[in-house]
Amino acid sequence: MTNYIYPKFGYLRSKEQADGIVKRHPIVVIGAGPIGLTAALDCAARGQPVVVLDDNDTVSIGSRAVCYAKRPLEIWDRLGCATPMVDRGVSWKVGKVFFHDQLSYQFDLLPESDHQWPAMINLQQYHLEEILVAKCRANPLIDLRWKHRLISLKQAADYAKLAVETPDGIFTMEAQWVIACDGANSDTRKMVGAEFTGQFFQDRFLIADVVMKADFPTERWFWFDPPFHPGQSVLLHRQADNIWRIDFQLGWEADPDEEKQPERVIPRIRAMLGDGAQFALEWVSIYQFACRRIDNFRQGRVLFAGDAAHQVSPFGARGANTGVQDIDNLAWKLAMVLRGEAPVALLDSYHEERAYAADDNILNSTRATDFITPKTKVSRYFRDAVLELAQHHAFARPLVNSGRLSVPTPYLTSALNTPDVDLAVGEMRPGTNAADAPISIAGKPSWFLHCLGNGFTVVTFGKATEKTVIEIGPLAARILRVGRDIEDSSGLLAARYGASPGTTYLFRPDQYVAARWTGFDEAKIIEAMLRATGQDSAGQKELAA
Protein backbone atom coordinates (compact mmCIF):
# COMPACT_ATOMS: atom_id res chain seq x y z
CA MET A 1 0.00 0.00 0.00
CA THR A 2 3.00 2.31 0.23
CA ASN A 3 3.86 5.14 -2.19
CA TYR A 4 7.44 5.25 -1.02
CA ILE A 5 9.85 3.38 -3.26
CA TYR A 6 12.43 1.57 -1.17
CA PRO A 7 15.94 1.95 -2.57
CA LYS A 8 17.97 -1.20 -3.21
CA PHE A 9 21.56 -0.62 -2.21
CA GLY A 10 22.97 -3.66 -3.92
CA TYR A 11 25.16 -6.47 -2.67
CA LEU A 12 28.83 -6.54 -3.59
CA ARG A 13 31.16 -9.42 -2.87
CA SER A 14 34.00 -8.08 -0.75
CA LYS A 15 37.59 -8.60 -1.77
CA GLU A 16 38.38 -10.37 1.49
CA GLN A 17 35.59 -12.91 0.93
CA ALA A 18 36.66 -13.43 -2.69
CA ASP A 19 40.32 -13.87 -1.70
CA GLY A 20 39.53 -16.03 1.32
CA ILE A 21 41.95 -14.03 3.45
CA VAL A 22 40.99 -13.23 7.04
CA LYS A 23 41.43 -9.51 7.58
CA ARG A 24 41.47 -7.71 10.93
CA HIS A 25 39.62 -4.38 10.84
CA PRO A 26 39.90 -1.71 13.53
CA ILE A 27 36.10 -1.19 13.75
CA VAL A 28 33.23 -3.28 12.43
CA VAL A 29 29.68 -1.98 12.93
CA ILE A 30 26.85 -4.52 12.92
CA GLY A 31 23.60 -3.06 11.53
CA ALA A 32 22.97 -0.13 9.20
CA GLY A 33 19.98 1.39 10.97
CA PRO A 34 20.11 5.03 12.06
CA ILE A 35 22.52 4.18 14.87
CA GLY A 36 24.93 1.99 12.90
CA LEU A 37 25.08 4.57 10.10
CA THR A 38 25.72 7.36 12.60
CA ALA A 39 28.42 5.21 14.21
CA ALA A 40 30.15 4.80 10.85
CA LEU A 41 30.03 8.56 10.17
CA ASP A 42 31.31 9.51 13.61
CA CYS A 43 34.16 6.97 13.62
CA ALA A 44 35.15 8.16 10.15
CA ALA A 45 34.91 11.79 11.28
CA ARG A 46 37.46 10.85 13.93
CA GLY A 47 39.77 9.39 11.33
CA GLN A 48 38.94 5.70 11.73
CA PRO A 49 38.16 3.38 8.83
CA VAL A 50 34.92 1.44 9.44
CA VAL A 51 33.22 -1.58 7.91
CA VAL A 52 29.42 -1.73 8.32
CA LEU A 53 27.57 -5.03 7.93
CA ASP A 54 23.81 -5.16 7.37
CA ASP A 55 21.73 -8.24 6.69
CA ASN A 56 19.38 -6.27 4.44
CA ASP A 57 19.95 -3.98 1.45
CA THR A 58 17.48 -1.17 2.00
CA VAL A 59 16.29 1.35 4.60
CA SER A 60 13.95 0.81 7.55
CA ILE A 61 10.64 -0.69 6.41
CA GLY A 62 7.33 0.81 7.46
CA SER A 63 6.26 3.14 10.24
CA ARG A 64 8.97 3.63 12.80
CA ALA A 65 10.74 6.75 14.09
CA VAL A 66 9.29 10.15 13.26
CA CYS A 67 10.64 12.75 15.68
CA TYR A 68 14.27 13.79 16.03
CA ALA A 69 15.29 16.22 18.72
CA LYS A 70 17.66 19.15 18.82
CA ARG A 71 20.61 17.31 20.36
CA PRO A 72 20.74 14.54 17.71
CA LEU A 73 20.46 17.28 15.06
CA GLU A 74 23.50 18.97 16.60
CA ILE A 75 25.38 15.67 16.43
CA TRP A 76 24.28 15.03 12.86
CA ASP A 77 25.34 18.58 12.03
CA ARG A 78 28.83 17.79 13.31
CA LEU A 79 28.70 14.86 10.87
CA GLY A 80 27.45 17.07 8.03
CA CYS A 81 23.91 15.74 7.63
CA ALA A 82 21.54 17.86 9.73
CA THR A 83 20.78 20.39 6.99
CA PRO A 84 19.30 17.87 4.52
CA MET A 85 17.29 16.30 7.37
CA VAL A 86 15.82 19.61 8.47
CA ASP A 87 15.16 20.59 4.84
CA ARG A 88 13.44 17.28 4.12
CA GLY A 89 11.49 17.17 7.40
CA VAL A 90 9.01 19.42 9.16
CA SER A 91 10.04 21.45 12.22
CA TRP A 92 7.78 21.88 15.20
CA LYS A 93 7.82 22.83 18.86
CA VAL A 94 4.24 23.08 20.11
CA GLY A 95 2.42 20.13 21.61
CA LYS A 96 -1.25 20.06 22.60
CA VAL A 97 -2.98 17.58 24.85
CA PHE A 98 -6.75 17.12 24.67
CA PHE A 99 -9.05 15.36 27.11
CA HIS A 100 -12.35 14.35 25.46
CA ASP A 101 -12.74 17.26 23.04
CA GLN A 102 -11.21 19.95 25.23
CA LEU A 103 -7.64 21.29 25.24
CA SER A 104 -6.19 20.48 28.65
CA TYR A 105 -2.53 21.34 28.28
CA GLN A 106 -0.11 22.89 25.81
CA PHE A 107 3.69 22.99 25.77
CA ASP A 108 6.40 24.74 23.78
CA LEU A 109 9.64 22.76 23.57
CA LEU A 110 12.08 25.57 22.94
CA PRO A 111 11.00 28.86 24.37
CA GLU A 112 14.62 30.16 24.13
CA SER A 113 15.45 31.71 20.76
CA ASP A 114 18.89 31.96 19.13
CA HIS A 115 19.56 28.28 18.65
CA GLN A 116 20.64 26.96 15.27
CA TRP A 117 18.47 23.85 15.25
CA PRO A 118 14.74 23.44 15.85
CA ALA A 119 13.46 21.71 18.98
CA MET A 120 12.18 18.80 16.91
CA ILE A 121 11.80 17.73 13.35
CA ASN A 122 9.52 15.04 12.02
CA LEU A 123 10.80 12.86 9.24
CA GLN A 124 10.06 9.29 8.21
CA GLN A 125 12.83 6.96 9.34
CA TYR A 126 13.38 5.76 5.74
CA HIS A 127 14.11 9.32 4.56
CA LEU A 128 16.47 9.84 7.47
CA GLU A 129 18.34 6.62 6.71
CA GLU A 130 18.61 7.53 3.01
CA ILE A 131 20.35 10.76 3.98
CA LEU A 132 22.72 8.88 6.28
CA VAL A 133 23.47 6.20 3.69
CA ALA A 134 24.28 8.84 1.05
CA LYS A 135 26.65 10.51 3.49
CA CYS A 136 28.33 7.18 4.33
CA ARG A 137 28.73 6.29 0.67
CA ALA A 138 30.48 9.58 0.00
CA ASN A 139 33.03 8.85 2.74
CA PRO A 140 36.11 6.87 1.62
CA LEU A 141 36.73 5.65 5.19
CA ILE A 142 33.34 3.86 5.28
CA ASP A 143 32.78 0.46 3.69
CA LEU A 144 29.02 -0.32 3.67
CA ARG A 145 28.35 -3.99 3.04
CA TRP A 146 24.74 -4.97 2.36
CA LYS A 147 23.42 -8.54 2.60
CA HIS A 148 26.07 -9.35 5.18
CA ARG A 149 24.56 -11.10 8.17
CA LEU A 150 26.58 -11.69 11.31
CA ILE A 151 25.99 -15.32 12.27
CA SER A 152 28.54 -15.86 15.01
CA LEU A 153 30.95 -13.87 17.12
CA LYS A 154 33.76 -15.17 19.30
CA GLN A 155 35.94 -12.98 21.47
CA ALA A 156 39.69 -13.22 21.95
CA ALA A 157 41.64 -10.98 24.34
CA ASP A 158 42.16 -8.14 21.88
CA TYR A 159 39.84 -8.80 18.96
CA ALA A 160 36.60 -10.49 17.96
CA LYS A 161 36.20 -13.12 15.27
CA LEU A 162 33.08 -12.75 13.14
CA ALA A 163 31.41 -15.29 10.87
CA VAL A 164 29.44 -13.44 8.22
CA GLU A 165 26.94 -14.85 5.76
CA THR A 166 26.46 -13.30 2.31
CA PRO A 167 24.82 -14.50 -0.92
CA ASP A 168 28.28 -15.98 -1.67
CA GLY A 169 28.39 -18.07 1.48
CA ILE A 170 30.06 -17.70 4.85
CA PHE A 171 33.41 -16.04 5.51
CA THR A 172 35.41 -14.97 8.54
CA MET A 173 36.59 -11.52 9.47
CA GLU A 174 38.18 -10.04 12.57
CA ALA A 175 37.62 -6.76 14.34
CA GLN A 176 39.63 -5.01 17.02
CA TRP A 177 36.33 -3.49 18.12
CA VAL A 178 32.75 -4.27 17.23
CA ILE A 179 29.95 -1.72 17.59
CA ALA A 180 26.73 -3.70 17.78
CA CYS A 181 23.83 -1.65 16.38
CA ASP A 182 21.67 -4.53 15.26
CA GLY A 183 18.47 -3.39 16.90
CA ALA A 184 16.18 -4.52 19.70
CA ASN A 185 16.38 -8.19 18.73
CA SER A 186 20.18 -7.98 18.49
CA ASP A 187 21.77 -11.25 17.45
CA THR A 188 25.11 -9.92 18.66
CA ARG A 189 23.69 -9.51 22.15
CA LYS A 190 22.72 -13.17 22.19
CA MET A 191 26.15 -14.16 20.84
CA VAL A 192 27.93 -12.50 23.77
CA GLY A 193 25.34 -13.81 26.24
CA ALA A 194 24.37 -10.41 27.64
CA GLU A 195 21.19 -9.89 29.68
CA PHE A 196 18.44 -7.65 28.28
CA THR A 197 15.79 -7.14 30.90
CA GLY A 198 12.95 -4.77 31.68
CA GLN A 199 9.25 -4.44 31.31
CA PHE A 200 6.68 -5.18 28.57
CA PHE A 201 3.54 -3.05 28.67
CA GLN A 202 0.19 -4.81 28.47
CA ASP A 203 -1.22 -2.66 25.70
CA ARG A 204 -1.28 -2.55 21.90
CA PHE A 205 -0.98 0.39 19.54
CA LEU A 206 -2.07 0.76 15.96
CA ILE A 207 0.51 2.90 14.17
CA ALA A 208 -0.79 4.25 10.87
CA ASP A 209 0.93 6.42 8.28
CA VAL A 210 -1.72 8.20 6.29
CA VAL A 211 -1.38 10.33 3.13
CA MET A 212 -3.74 13.28 3.25
CA LYS A 213 -4.06 16.96 2.62
CA ALA A 214 -5.13 18.28 5.99
CA ASP A 215 -5.09 21.62 7.70
CA PHE A 216 -3.94 20.49 11.14
CA PRO A 217 -1.10 22.75 12.26
CA THR A 218 2.43 21.34 12.48
CA GLU A 219 2.12 20.46 16.15
CA ARG A 220 2.01 17.29 18.21
CA TRP A 221 -1.60 16.57 19.14
CA PHE A 222 -2.41 13.98 21.76
CA TRP A 223 -5.93 13.03 22.83
CA PHE A 224 -6.97 11.15 25.94
CA ASP A 225 -10.34 9.51 25.57
CA PRO A 226 -11.50 11.50 22.52
CA PRO A 227 -15.10 11.15 21.28
CA PHE A 228 -13.81 9.52 18.06
CA HIS A 229 -11.85 6.80 19.91
CA PRO A 230 -13.50 6.42 23.31
CA GLY A 231 -11.59 5.09 26.30
CA GLN A 232 -8.19 5.14 24.54
CA SER A 233 -5.57 7.66 23.45
CA VAL A 234 -4.62 8.96 20.00
CA LEU A 235 -1.49 10.77 18.80
CA LEU A 236 -1.20 12.81 15.60
CA HIS A 237 2.04 14.00 13.99
CA ARG A 238 2.81 15.53 10.64
CA GLN A 239 5.65 14.00 8.59
CA ALA A 240 7.17 14.98 5.25
CA ASP A 241 5.32 14.55 1.91
CA ASN A 242 1.80 15.13 3.37
CA ILE A 243 2.10 11.96 5.38
CA TRP A 244 0.64 11.95 8.86
CA ARG A 245 1.39 9.56 11.68
CA ILE A 246 -1.60 8.50 13.74
CA ASP A 247 -1.19 6.23 16.79
CA PHE A 248 -4.35 4.62 18.15
CA GLN A 249 -4.16 2.97 21.53
CA LEU A 250 -6.13 -0.29 21.28
CA GLY A 251 -5.86 -1.96 24.66
CA TRP A 252 -4.42 -5.36 25.50
CA GLU A 253 -7.39 -7.39 24.29
CA ALA A 254 -7.10 -6.17 20.68
CA ASP A 255 -6.24 -8.80 18.08
CA PRO A 256 -3.12 -7.56 16.28
CA ASP A 257 -3.84 -9.40 13.01
CA GLU A 258 -7.42 -8.21 12.72
CA GLU A 259 -6.67 -4.64 13.74
CA LYS A 260 -4.15 -4.32 10.92
CA GLN A 261 -6.77 -4.91 8.23
CA PRO A 262 -7.69 -1.80 6.22
CA GLU A 263 -11.41 -2.47 6.82
CA ARG A 264 -10.72 -2.03 10.55
CA VAL A 265 -8.24 0.84 10.24
CA ILE A 266 -10.11 3.06 7.77
CA PRO A 267 -13.26 3.53 9.91
CA ARG A 268 -11.08 4.53 12.88
CA ILE A 269 -9.40 7.23 10.81
CA ARG A 270 -12.70 8.31 9.28
CA ALA A 271 -14.18 8.73 12.76
CA MET A 272 -11.28 11.00 13.60
CA LEU A 273 -11.11 13.07 10.41
CA GLY A 274 -14.79 13.20 9.48
CA ASP A 275 -16.76 11.58 6.67
CA GLY A 276 -15.55 13.89 3.93
CA ALA A 277 -11.84 13.35 4.57
CA GLN A 278 -9.71 12.23 1.63
CA PHE A 279 -6.87 9.99 2.70
CA ALA A 280 -4.98 6.85 1.79
CA LEU A 281 -3.13 4.40 4.01
CA GLU A 282 0.63 4.40 3.55
CA TRP A 283 1.56 1.86 6.19
CA VAL A 284 -0.03 0.15 9.18
CA SER A 285 1.52 -1.86 11.99
CA ILE A 286 0.59 -2.99 15.48
CA TYR A 287 3.08 -2.70 18.33
CA GLN A 288 3.41 -3.80 21.91
CA PHE A 289 6.00 -1.61 23.62
CA ALA A 290 8.70 -2.46 26.12
CA CYS A 291 11.43 -0.75 28.13
CA ARG A 292 14.57 -2.86 28.48
CA ARG A 293 18.31 -2.37 28.81
CA ILE A 294 21.44 -4.47 28.38
CA ASP A 295 23.37 -5.24 31.58
CA ASN A 296 26.63 -3.74 30.29
CA PHE A 297 27.13 -1.59 27.17
CA ARG A 298 30.66 -2.95 26.89
CA GLN A 299 31.05 -6.71 26.57
CA GLY A 300 34.79 -7.18 26.07
CA ARG A 301 35.54 -6.02 22.54
CA VAL A 302 31.87 -5.51 21.68
CA LEU A 303 30.22 -2.15 22.36
CA PHE A 304 26.43 -1.99 22.21
CA ALA A 305 24.53 1.08 21.02
CA GLY A 306 20.99 2.06 20.03
CA ASP A 307 18.10 -0.37 20.37
CA ALA A 308 20.56 -3.26 20.78
CA ALA A 309 21.52 -1.66 24.11
CA HIS A 310 18.18 -0.24 25.21
CA GLN A 311 14.59 -0.23 24.12
CA VAL A 312 12.01 2.36 25.13
CA SER A 313 8.33 2.88 24.40
CA PRO A 314 8.04 5.65 21.81
CA PHE A 315 6.17 8.23 23.92
CA GLY A 316 8.87 10.84 24.21
CA ALA A 317 10.62 9.88 20.97
CA ARG A 318 13.61 8.62 22.84
CA GLY A 319 14.70 5.56 20.82
CA ALA A 320 16.79 6.78 17.92
CA ASN A 321 17.36 10.10 19.65
CA THR A 322 19.20 8.48 22.52
CA GLY A 323 20.93 5.93 20.28
CA VAL A 324 22.57 8.75 18.32
CA GLN A 325 23.83 10.13 21.61
CA ASP A 326 25.34 6.73 22.47
CA ILE A 327 27.48 7.08 19.36
CA ASP A 328 28.37 10.69 20.12
CA ASN A 329 29.70 9.43 23.45
CA LEU A 330 31.46 6.37 22.07
CA ALA A 331 33.17 7.42 18.84
CA TRP A 332 35.76 9.84 20.24
CA LYS A 333 36.65 7.44 23.04
CA LEU A 334 37.09 4.52 20.68
CA ALA A 335 39.20 6.61 18.28
CA MET A 336 41.47 7.72 21.13
CA VAL A 337 41.88 4.15 22.35
CA LEU A 338 42.69 2.97 18.82
CA ARG A 339 45.26 5.75 18.44
CA GLY A 340 46.81 4.84 21.78
CA GLU A 341 45.96 8.22 23.27
CA ALA A 342 43.81 6.81 26.05
CA PRO A 343 43.67 3.55 28.00
CA VAL A 344 41.11 0.89 27.07
CA ALA A 345 39.47 1.62 30.42
CA LEU A 346 38.11 4.85 28.91
CA LEU A 347 35.56 2.63 27.16
CA ASP A 348 34.12 1.61 30.52
CA SER A 349 33.05 5.22 30.92
CA TYR A 350 30.92 4.67 27.82
CA HIS A 351 28.87 2.18 29.81
CA GLU A 352 28.87 4.39 32.89
CA GLU A 353 27.60 7.47 31.06
CA ARG A 354 25.23 5.90 28.56
CA ALA A 355 23.68 3.33 30.90
CA TYR A 356 22.93 6.29 33.19
CA ALA A 357 21.27 8.05 30.24
CA ALA A 358 19.41 4.87 29.22
CA ASP A 359 18.03 4.49 32.73
CA ASP A 360 16.85 8.09 32.63
CA ASN A 361 15.14 7.48 29.28
CA ILE A 362 13.56 4.26 30.48
CA LEU A 363 12.30 6.01 33.61
CA ASN A 364 10.72 8.77 31.53
CA SER A 365 9.24 6.42 28.95
CA THR A 366 7.87 4.10 31.61
CA ARG A 367 6.22 6.97 33.47
CA ALA A 368 4.59 8.23 30.26
CA THR A 369 3.40 4.75 29.38
CA ASP A 370 1.96 4.28 32.86
CA PHE A 371 0.09 7.57 32.49
CA ILE A 372 -1.24 6.60 29.05
CA THR A 373 -2.02 3.01 30.07
CA PRO A 374 -2.98 3.08 33.76
CA LYS A 375 -2.47 -0.35 35.27
CA THR A 376 -5.44 -0.38 37.66
CA LYS A 377 -8.91 1.12 37.92
CA VAL A 378 -7.86 3.49 40.66
CA SER A 379 -4.74 4.67 38.82
CA ARG A 380 -7.02 5.40 35.89
CA TYR A 381 -9.16 7.57 38.19
CA PHE A 382 -6.06 9.51 39.20
CA ARG A 383 -5.03 9.90 35.57
CA ASP A 384 -8.48 11.17 34.58
CA ALA A 385 -8.52 13.47 37.60
CA VAL A 386 -5.27 15.06 36.42
CA LEU A 387 -6.73 15.59 32.94
CA GLU A 388 -10.00 17.02 34.24
CA LEU A 389 -8.30 19.37 36.66
CA ALA A 390 -5.77 20.45 34.00
CA GLN A 391 -8.59 21.93 31.92
CA HIS A 392 -9.41 24.43 34.65
CA HIS A 393 -6.39 24.72 36.92
CA ALA A 394 -2.77 25.43 36.02
CA PHE A 395 -1.41 23.29 38.86
CA ALA A 396 -2.46 20.01 37.25
CA ARG A 397 -0.98 20.71 33.80
CA PRO A 398 2.61 19.72 34.61
CA LEU A 399 1.25 16.35 35.82
CA VAL A 400 -0.19 15.52 32.38
CA ASN A 401 2.23 13.07 30.78
CA SER A 402 1.70 12.11 27.15
CA GLY A 403 5.46 11.59 26.74
CA ARG A 404 8.28 13.85 27.93
CA LEU A 405 10.15 14.55 24.74
CA SER A 406 13.77 13.57 24.42
CA VAL A 407 16.35 15.88 25.95
CA PRO A 408 19.97 14.93 26.67
CA THR A 409 20.74 13.41 30.06
CA PRO A 410 23.63 15.26 31.73
CA TYR A 411 26.38 12.94 33.04
CA LEU A 412 26.44 14.72 36.37
CA THR A 413 28.09 11.89 38.28
CA SER A 414 30.57 10.77 35.62
CA ALA A 415 34.11 9.92 36.68
CA LEU A 416 35.35 11.87 33.64
CA ASN A 417 34.11 15.18 35.10
CA THR A 418 36.33 17.46 37.11
CA PRO A 419 33.98 18.69 39.83
CA ASP A 420 33.56 22.44 40.27
CA VAL A 421 36.07 23.80 42.77
CA ASP A 422 35.71 27.52 42.75
CA LEU A 423 32.54 29.50 42.60
CA ALA A 424 30.87 28.57 39.32
CA VAL A 425 27.80 30.26 37.92
CA GLY A 426 25.17 29.06 35.51
CA GLU A 427 23.69 25.81 34.37
CA MET A 428 26.64 24.50 32.36
CA ARG A 429 27.89 22.10 34.98
CA PRO A 430 30.53 19.46 34.16
CA GLY A 431 28.80 16.58 32.41
CA THR A 432 26.35 18.84 30.54
CA ASN A 433 26.22 19.09 26.74
CA ALA A 434 27.31 22.49 25.49
CA ALA A 435 24.57 25.05 24.92
CA ASP A 436 24.69 26.64 21.49
CA ALA A 437 24.77 30.40 20.93
CA PRO A 438 25.19 32.70 17.95
CA ILE A 439 28.78 33.96 17.60
CA SER A 440 30.89 35.35 14.79
CA ILE A 441 34.31 34.50 13.45
CA ALA A 442 36.22 37.30 11.72
CA GLY A 443 32.95 39.18 11.37
CA LYS A 444 31.08 36.24 9.83
CA PRO A 445 28.07 34.91 11.75
CA SER A 446 28.34 31.33 12.95
CA TRP A 447 27.32 29.11 15.85
CA PHE A 448 29.27 28.23 18.94
CA LEU A 449 28.85 24.47 18.51
CA HIS A 450 30.61 24.67 15.14
CA CYS A 451 33.75 25.60 17.07
CA LEU A 452 33.60 22.44 19.21
CA GLY A 453 33.77 18.73 18.47
CA ASN A 454 37.18 18.37 16.87
CA GLY A 455 39.03 16.98 19.84
CA PHE A 456 39.23 18.79 23.18
CA THR A 457 38.60 22.53 23.17
CA VAL A 458 39.34 25.14 25.81
CA VAL A 459 37.13 28.20 25.64
CA THR A 460 38.26 31.14 27.70
CA PHE A 461 36.65 34.55 28.19
CA GLY A 462 38.98 37.53 28.56
CA LYS A 463 42.70 37.88 27.93
CA ALA A 464 44.22 35.29 30.25
CA THR A 465 46.43 33.60 27.65
CA GLU A 466 48.12 34.16 24.30
CA LYS A 467 48.41 30.42 23.61
CA THR A 468 46.40 28.61 20.96
CA VAL A 469 46.91 25.04 22.10
CA ILE A 470 47.68 23.00 25.22
CA GLU A 471 49.47 19.68 24.85
CA ILE A 472 50.28 16.80 27.17
CA GLY A 473 51.85 13.74 25.56
CA PRO A 474 49.62 12.81 22.62
CA LEU A 475 46.68 14.83 23.95
CA ALA A 476 45.96 18.30 22.71
CA ALA A 477 43.30 20.92 23.27
CA ARG A 478 42.73 23.91 21.04
CA ILE A 479 42.29 27.19 22.85
CA LEU A 480 39.51 29.48 21.71
CA ARG A 481 39.62 32.92 23.24
CA VAL A 482 36.35 34.79 23.16
CA GLY A 483 37.29 38.21 21.78
CA ARG A 484 40.30 36.87 19.87
CA ASP A 485 39.16 33.78 17.94
CA ILE A 486 35.41 34.18 18.21
CA GLU A 487 33.25 37.20 18.97
CA ASP A 488 30.27 37.14 21.25
CA SER A 489 28.65 40.32 19.99
CA SER A 490 25.18 39.45 21.27
CA GLY A 491 26.57 38.54 24.71
CA LEU A 492 24.46 35.36 24.60
CA LEU A 493 27.48 33.06 24.85
CA ALA A 494 28.67 34.72 28.06
CA ALA A 495 25.12 34.73 29.39
CA ARG A 496 24.52 31.03 28.66
CA TYR A 497 27.87 30.09 30.23
CA GLY A 498 27.60 32.42 33.23
CA ALA A 499 30.92 33.88 32.09
CA SER A 500 32.92 36.86 33.31
CA PRO A 501 36.54 37.75 32.38
CA GLY A 502 38.72 34.71 33.11
CA THR A 503 35.94 32.08 32.94
CA THR A 504 37.38 28.99 31.27
CA TYR A 505 35.67 25.83 30.07
CA LEU A 506 37.14 22.54 28.88
CA PHE A 507 34.92 20.75 26.34
CA ARG A 508 35.24 17.11 25.40
CA PRO A 509 35.22 16.01 21.75
CA ASP A 510 31.49 15.24 22.11
CA GLN A 511 30.85 18.88 23.09
CA TYR A 512 30.22 18.03 26.76
CA VAL A 513 31.64 20.19 29.54
CA ALA A 514 34.54 18.34 31.22
CA ALA A 515 35.52 21.12 33.64
CA ARG A 516 35.16 24.85 34.25
CA TRP A 517 37.02 27.42 36.27
CA THR A 518 36.88 31.13 37.10
CA GLY A 519 40.40 31.60 35.75
CA PHE A 520 42.75 30.12 33.15
CA ASP A 521 45.21 27.67 34.70
CA GLU A 522 47.11 25.40 32.36
CA ALA A 523 48.03 22.81 34.98
CA LYS A 524 44.39 22.41 35.96
CA ILE A 525 43.32 22.09 32.34
CA ILE A 526 45.87 19.32 31.78
CA GLU A 527 44.72 17.49 34.88
CA ALA A 528 41.08 17.73 33.70
CA MET A 529 42.00 16.52 30.23
CA LEU A 530 43.75 13.47 31.67
CA ARG A 531 40.78 12.75 33.87
CA ALA A 532 38.37 13.11 30.94
CA THR A 533 40.37 10.51 29.02
CA GLY A 534 40.27 8.00 31.86
CA GLN A 535 43.91 8.33 32.90
CA ASP A 536 45.02 7.86 36.48
CA SER A 537 48.41 9.08 37.70
CA ALA A 538 50.12 5.91 36.40
CA GLY A 539 48.60 6.62 33.02
CA GLN A 540 49.90 10.17 33.19
CA LYS A 541 53.47 8.95 33.68
CA GLU A 542 53.06 6.57 30.78
CA LEU A 543 51.93 9.41 28.53
CA ALA A 544 54.68 11.77 29.64
CA ALA A 545 57.33 9.13 28.88
Added chain:
Amino acid sequence: MMLNLAPNIANPDDFYAELINSQRNLDEEQALRMNARLILLLANHIGDRKVLTEAIACARAAGG
Protein backbone atom coordinates in the same frame (compact mmCIF):
# COMPACT_ATOMS: atom_id res chain seq x y z
CA MET B 1 8.52 20.77 57.56
CA MET B 2 7.26 17.46 58.86
CA LEU B 3 3.89 15.87 58.33
CA ASN B 4 1.63 17.28 61.00
CA LEU B 5 0.00 14.37 62.79
CA ALA B 6 -1.41 16.43 65.65
CA PRO B 7 -5.03 17.67 65.47
CA ASN B 8 -5.03 20.64 63.09
CA ILE B 9 -8.66 21.07 61.96
CA ALA B 10 -11.02 23.35 63.81
CA ASN B 11 -14.47 21.86 64.38
CA PRO B 12 -13.47 18.34 63.35
CA ASP B 13 -17.06 17.04 63.38
CA ASP B 14 -18.08 19.73 60.92
CA PHE B 15 -15.24 18.90 58.60
CA TYR B 16 -15.93 15.19 58.70
CA ALA B 17 -19.61 15.67 58.02
CA GLU B 18 -18.81 17.97 55.10
CA LEU B 19 -16.48 15.41 53.59
CA ILE B 20 -18.98 12.57 53.89
CA ASN B 21 -21.93 14.66 52.76
CA SER B 22 -20.06 15.84 49.70
CA GLN B 23 -20.23 12.28 48.35
CA ARG B 24 -23.77 11.49 49.47
CA ASN B 25 -25.32 11.17 46.02
CA LEU B 26 -22.33 9.70 44.25
CA ASP B 27 -21.95 6.07 43.28
CA GLU B 28 -18.74 4.31 44.18
CA GLU B 29 -16.97 5.14 40.94
CA GLN B 30 -17.92 8.81 41.11
CA ALA B 31 -16.76 8.95 44.73
CA LEU B 32 -13.42 7.35 43.88
CA ARG B 33 -12.97 9.83 41.04
CA MET B 34 -13.77 12.68 43.36
CA ASN B 35 -11.29 11.34 45.92
CA ALA B 36 -8.60 11.32 43.26
CA ARG B 37 -9.30 14.96 42.41
CA LEU B 38 -9.35 15.88 46.07
CA ILE B 39 -6.01 14.19 46.75
CA LEU B 40 -4.40 16.01 43.84
CA LEU B 41 -5.80 19.38 44.92
CA LEU B 42 -4.62 18.90 48.49
CA ALA B 43 -1.24 17.53 47.45
CA ASN B 44 -0.59 20.55 45.28
CA HIS B 45 -1.60 22.87 48.10
CA ILE B 46 0.87 21.18 50.43
CA GLY B 47 3.55 21.14 47.75
CA ASP B 48 6.38 20.16 50.10
CA ARG B 49 7.73 16.89 48.63
CA LYS B 50 9.02 15.57 51.94
CA VAL B 51 5.65 16.04 53.59
CA LEU B 52 3.89 14.36 50.67
CA THR B 53 6.25 11.38 50.84
CA GLU B 54 5.62 11.06 54.57
CA ALA B 55 1.88 11.28 54.06
CA ILE B 56 1.91 8.63 51.32
CA ALA B 57 3.97 6.29 53.51
CA CYS B 58 1.76 6.96 56.51
CA ALA B 59 -1.45 6.32 54.57
CA ARG B 60 0.00 3.17 53.02
CA ALA B 61 1.00 1.61 56.36
CA ALA B 62 -1.99 -0.26 57.74
CA GLY B 63 -3.41 1.61 60.68
CA GLY B 64 -1.17 4.61 59.88
